[in-house]
Amino acid sequence: MAVVGPLARVARLGSSICRNHRLILNRSSQRRGIASCIDPAHGLTDEQKEFQKVAFDFAANEMAPHMAEWDQKEIFPVETMRKAAQLGFGGIYVQPDVGGSGLSRLDTSVIFEALSTGCVSTTAYISIHNMCAWMIDTFGNNEQREKFCPDLCSMEKFASYCLTEPGSGSDAASLLTSAQRKGDHYILNGSKAFISGGGDTDVYVVMCRTGSKGPKGISCVVVEKGTPGLSFGKKEQKVGWNSQPTRAVIFEDCAVPVTNRLGEEGQGFSIAMKGLNGGRINIASCSLGAAHACVQLARDHLLVRKQFGETLSNNQFLQFKLAEMATKLVASRLLVREAATALQENRSDAVSLCSMAKLFATDECFNICNQALQMHGGYGYLKDYAVQQFVRDIRVHQILEGTNEVMRMIISRNLLTES
Numbered sequence: 001m002a003v004v005g006p007l008a009r010v011a012r013l014g015s016s017i018c019r020n021h022r023l024i025l026n027r028s029s030q031r032r033g034i035a036s037c038i039d040p041a042h043g044l045t046d047e048q049k050e051f052q053k054v055a056f057d058f059a060a061n062e063m064a065p066h067m068a069e070w071d072q073k074e075i076f077p078v079e080t081m082r083k084a085a086q087l088g089f090g091g092i093y094v095q096p097d098v099g100g101s102g103l104s105r106l107d108t109s110v111i112f113e114a115l116s117t118g119c120v121s122t123t124a125y126i127s128i129h130n131m132c133a134w135m136i137d138t139f140g141n142n143e144q145r146e147k148f149c150p151d152l153c154s155m156e157k158f159a160s161y162c163l164t165e166p167g168s169g170s171d172a173a174s175l176l177t178s179a180q181r182k183g184d185h186y187i188l189n190g191s192k193a194f195i196s197g198g199g200d201t202d203v204y205v206v207m208c209r210t211g212s213k214g215p216k217g218i219s220c221v222v223v224e225k226g227t228p229g230l231s232f233g234k235k236e237q238k239v240g241w242n243s244q245p246t247r248a249v250i251f252e253d254c255a256v257p258v259t260n261r262l263g264e265e266g267q268g269f270s271i272a273m274k275g276l277n278g279g280r281i282n283i284a285s286c287s288l289g290a291a292h293a294c295v296q297l298a299r300d301h302l303l304v305r306k307q308f309g310e311t312l313s314n315n316q317f318l319q320f321k322l323a324e325m326a327t328k329l330v331a332s333r334l335l336v337r338e339a340a341t342a343l344q345e346n347r348s349d350a351v352s353l354c355s356m357a358k359l360f361a362t363d364e365c366f367n368i369c370n371q372a373l374q375m376h377g378g379y380g381y382l383k384d385y386a387v388q389q390f391v392r393d394i395r396v397h398q399i400l401e402g403t404n405e406v407m408r409m410i411i412s413r414n415l416l417t418e419s
Helices: 006-011 029-032 046-073 076-086 106-118 118-140 142-153 268-304 318-346 352-375 377-381 384-398 405-417
Strands: 159-161 178-182 183-197 203-209 220-223 231-232 246-258
Touching: 006 268, 046 076, 046 384, 076 352, 076 405, 106 159, 106 268, 106 318, 118 142, 118 183, 118 203, 118 220, 118 268, 118 384, 142 220, 159 183, 159 318, 178 231, 183 203, 183 220, 203 246, 203 352, 268 318, 268 384, 318 352, 352 377, 352 384, 352 405, 377 384, 377 405
Parallel strands: 159 203, 178 203
Antiparallel strands: 178 183, 183 246, 203 220, 231 246
């Protein structure tokens, strides 16, 4: 699917971004526009600006008006995501011959940042779905690509990434879910924890042990919903990310065809890590969107909120804080986009840069959102105001796709082992 066509057709929807709401929108914020010093369009090509605009429009019109409701009622917005897929956002960096948009990692970062201004939680799930589709597209054979990718790119079917287990989080290579080969099937036994979309999605990209201990004994298989022996735990109650369900995924003598294995036996850990390199950029990009929205929320609040006879925008301490927030936002964006470029070009520094981008952006963007909440005072703690949801939704970004402590390990290992 060519992305330029659908993007061009919807470019007329308008480019105003939803930046504040008591349940829907703060129109005065909409009128003020984006300050040039934090404009996320800087440095982009005309084509990138076009699909960035489409993503911003979609965030404002289709996501932001429902963001609070999806959070409070824990709604998985399937139809909204399928609308996003019609714009090419269901398989952004999947190849066009199986329905993908064929865009670059930088393009993808730009899109996820824009979408996250409308709803971080929903965009974060879309980013995980995209990662799974890319893994099948990249490591699957033609039959597997043709079987799974078109429905994933259209979001007729949804995907989940299954690596973490109750006993293996950061130490992913110690996973215990077993896959014993019997004839032309693998028999899976074990469980996965904290799986985004678990129970509501259709395709599970599962890392399982087909060999000995350690990373070389891990393989990757695709398990389809409805397979006998596949079941799910209770829906987890989370601080944020409430528009996507999270459950344990359980395998009890679950028979999966050998033809559903991606790559060769023992290649699964490598496939998982390569998926996560892009996933780290994706989740950092979602943090950028939240921080961008919160800088504008804070600015707008300072301009209208009065204390001691004048607006808060005249308080120099708050002016300096806002300046720091804007600076950290732009610095984070530049690092994320550099990492995206490095990964696209398969550079030798790509893994370290992806880790740096994930570490820096998710930490700093959380701090930006948290500071924006503080600037709102008591109002920031009310669920009528979007800022608290951005804070809740991006806190988990410092944990998933590899904790930020693990990011530090990866970066330091690279520094200490390269001669």
